[in-house]
Amino acid sequence: MVNYPLQLWWFVLSLIGVCTLLHGGSLVRRYWRLRRARLALLAGESQKEGEPEQEGRQDASSWRHLSASISTVWKVVLYRSTLPISWDYQKRMSVAELLFCGGYLLACLTWAFVLSTTGNGPVDFANRNAWIALWQTPLVVGLAGKNNIASFLTGVGPEKLNILHRAAGRTLLILACAHAFGRYQIGLSGPHAIYQPIMIWGVVALTSFALTTVLGIRWFRAQHYELFLCSHIVLVFLFLLGAYLHQPPYYYQWIYPSFALWAADRLARLFHLLIFNPWLPRSCRAHVQALSDCTLRVTLQRRMRWRAGQHAYLLLPFVSRLPWEAHPFTVASLRSPSASGAGGGGGNELVFLVRARDGFTRRLMARALKEGGECDVTALVDGAYGAPPRLEEYQTVVLIAGGSGVSYCLPLLASVVAGKGLTKKVLFAWVVRRETHLGWIADELAAIVRAVPAGLQVEIRLYVTNSGKPSPTRMGSFTTIESASLAGAIPDAEAAATDMHGVAALVRLPQVTLAEGRPEVHGLIKQAVEGASGPVSVGVCGPSGLSNAVTTVLTTKDVISWGNALRGAPVVDLHVETFGW
Ligand SMILES: Cc1cc2nc3c(=O)[nH]c(=O)nc-3n(C[C@H](O)[C@H](O)[C@H](O)COP(=O)(O)OP(=O)(O)OC[C@H]3O[C@@H](n4cnc5c(N)ncnc54)[C@H](O)[C@@H]3O)c2cc1C
Structure with a gap:
């Protein structure tokens, strides 16, 4: 008999293998780029660094830029084109994520249903669905772990792989339902009568898994995360136990690895707790x-x-x-x-x-x-x-933060300033609701700006959206607010808790501008991309509206297009960090 679950495992392992190779390739490429640039600097030939880019900016199309052009189309279509998955259109999934989840389901259904009859009627179809559903348990459990091997190999953070954990889980449920339906068609009598222990355990497994899938829907998770988490642990345990006892001699091979992966993740987390925290x-x-x-x-x-x-x-x-x-x-x-x-x-x-x-x-x-x-x-x-981007290989870095999203962008800015990478220009934009919020990191930001080394240009733009004054909508209307007027605009209670001296000192720095209203992200990114002569990284972390706006900008033709890439325009990479899954 053809071993379908094994075939499907090879399929998944090949996918992980391809992603690992791509990840390895990008690491090697970055290593050589940085090494070459550093050697050139050491040899006092730093001026030569700019040559390829200048050459690349000539208008005539060049085959040298063909791969950059293809990569631009690839990124725009697969990663930056998104479709809404929530009623308010704010939660979105990229085409790549949708294709990956849909393609995975399709592959499983193909293996489960195509050529599934060998003359035994629903027996073939029911059994094969059960096998293909069950083989996925190690994958579903493995992808849920914070310390998972797929993340290590592919360089994709566990928080981003979570989407595949959910996709594999949904697929498992569909196949398990198909198995139950097939079993019902065969007839629930004799050793398969519903009161037989193996059948009862089968029902326990299916019901638990169905329930945890329903409780895992985005809305419920967002509203009652703790309830979701507790129920998830209990129900997944019941599912594994039920599946284990449903067909004891056959299903062990998939259930044991699932428990092992879960235990390994828990042990790794326990180990972290023990080594990173004092014992007293x-x-x-x-x-x-x-x-x-x-x-x-x-x-x-x-x-x-x-x-x-x-x-x-x-x-x-x-x-x-x-x-x-x-x-x-x-x-x-x-x-x-x-x-x-x-x-x-x-x-x-x-x-x-x-x-x-x-x-x-x-x-x-x-x-x-x-x-x-x-x-x-x-x-x-x-x-x-997590697997944040390594920014030292980019010539221009744009970091856009909204509210507490600055906790992602601030250390990245600090690492660029402290590092010895290829970055020449950084634009850091931070949007807050009230001016007092600038005090959260005013001292740290000022210290970073003061530490900027020669040869690196850093521009900090701060935006206050709820200052009580009319908001400019265009970039041209930026104003630098004097520290005195700034302090006057702060509600007393909050001003007392905020280090306004720090904010005043920050906005006095020549690299820092403060504006009212929301940033015009299109103009801001366009300006940075047009002024760049080498690879550009755009990073964003904040409310989904801000992340969506930035993502959309990087699909618009006047900012990024395959034609420009073909003419040598810089490569633009996007890194979106969302505080959730
Ligand atoms: C990778 C990552 C990085 C984050 N970094 C920050 C940060 O720097 N600053 C910050 O303010 N927030 C950050 N968050 C969000 C933060 O984890 C949640 O706001 C926090 O856990 C909410 O806890 P709560 O009990 O008050 O949530 P609730 O008010 O009960 O829920 C608020 C939201 O937080 C989600 N949430 C609740 N508990 C968890 C949990 N244990 N894991 C994941 N999501 C949860 C809920 O689904 C809901 O959407 C980050 C989240 C992720 C996934």
Whole structure:
């Protein structure tokens, strides 16, 4: 008999293999680019670095740029063209994600249904669906883990692979339903009577999985994350147990690896907790400070390593309701050995900017406010996760942040300023609702701007959308607000909690401009791309409206087109970070 599940595994492994090769290729390419550029600098030939780009900007089409042109079309069509998946049109999926999920389902259905009759009627069809459904359990479980091998091989962060975890889960459910339907067609009698233990366990497995899929829909997850998480753990365990006991001698081979993958991820996380956190509870402290009515700064010192843009899980046992409750937050600071700072415990200082929402974060805010705006709490950290871009290979870097999304963009800016990459120009735009919010990172931002080395041009544009003054809609109407008028616009209570001296000092720096209203992202990105003579990276993190606007700009013809790429216009890469999955 043809081993269909094995064929499907080869298919998945080949996909992972292709992605691994692409990832490996990009790492090698970046290594050589950086090495060549650094050697040229060392040899005092830095002026030659610009030559290929200048050559590349000539108008005549050149076959040399054919691959860049194809890659531009590829990125625009697959990664930047999106379709809405929520009623408010804000949650969107890229064509690549849709194709991947749809293609995967189609492949599974093809293996499950095509040529599925060998003369035994529904028996063939029911059994094959069961096998193909079951073989996916290790994949579904493996893709859910924060420490998963697919992420390591492909360079795609676990938070982004989560979409495939859900796609594989939905496919499993469809195939399991098809199996149940086939079984029903065959007839539920004799050893397959519904009261037989193997059938009861089958029903338990299917019902649990169906329930967890329904509870996993985006709306429910967003509204009741903790309930979703608890039910998910219980129901997935019931599913695995039910499947294990449904056909004991046959299904072990898929269920054991699933449990093993789950246990490996949990052990890795436990290991992180043990090695990154002090063992004495009184040393496991974090300092929490309310920065505004909706934002907190959490500072702790741990012996943890991370890259700019990565995130870590915070566990605050006396704030959370569930003992294992862990929430992901992006590390807003750059890793640097430091002996001082709040929290204690030695090691690197991790800073998180936490937006207070309804659950855990709201309780943390309440705790800080109850203790006069600042408090110390017991905290554990697990990380670091995620695969943020390495910006040193880009000549121009554009970072656009909205609100607490600055915790992703700020360390990236700091890493470019501190690094020895090829970057020559950085445009950092940060949109906040109120001027006081600028105080969250005013000192850090000013320190970064002051540390900018010669040869790197950094421009900081700050936007306040709710200053109570009329908002300009065009870039041309930027105004630099003097620190005195700035301080006057801040509500008293919040101004007291905000370091306005820091904000005033920041906006006085020549590289910094402050404007009212929303940024005109189209003009902002277009200007940066037109002024670039080498690869451009555009990174965005903030509300989905902002991310969608930036993504759309990078599909418009006047900013990016295959024709321009063919004429040698710079390659433009987009990196979108969303605080959720
Ligand atoms: C990779 C990543 C990085 C993030 N970085 C930051 C950051 O730097 N600053 C910041 O303010 N927020 C960040 N977030 C969002 C932050 O994790 C959630 O806002 C926080 O967990 C909400 O907790 P809550 O109990 O108050 O949420 P609720 O008010 O109960 O829910 C608010 C939203 O948060 C989601 N959420 C709740 N718990 C979790 C969880 N454990 N894991 C994932 N999502 C959850 C819910 O689905 C819902 O959409 C990040 C999220 C991710 C996935």
